[in-house]
Amino acid sequence: xxxxxxxxxxxxxxxxxxxxxxxxxxxxxxxxxxxxxxxxxxxxxxxxxxxxxxxxxxxxxxxxxxxxxxxxxx
Numbered sequence: 001x002x003x004x005x006x007x008x009x010x011x012x013x014x015x016x017x018x019x020x021x022x023x024x025x026x027x028x029x030x031x032x033x034x035x036x037x038x039x040x041x042x043x044x045x046x047x048x049x050x051x052x053x054x055x056x057x058x059x060x061x062x063x064x065x066x067x068x069x070x071x072x073x074x
Contacts, residue, residue: 001060004071007051016058018042019065047072 005013021042028034029043037045047070056068 001058001062003056003058003062005054005056007053013056013062016056016062016065016068017054020054020056020068023065023068 003013003016005017010017021044025038025041025043028036029038036043051073053071053073054068055071057066058064059066
């Protein structure tokens, strides 16, 4: 299932978002070795504070993340 999570829904989907930030750390910091802001165990940067919408793919109960991306407001 695909879900768009907007800023006013961050608390509602906190578990899925935490999984996404951990996955970003695993991919960008651990695997690719990018030098970005890592706040253990998450990878977050200044764009995450600008109220982006996150498009996530998760199970039907919205508890397991399969993938996600950040979409910036225009």
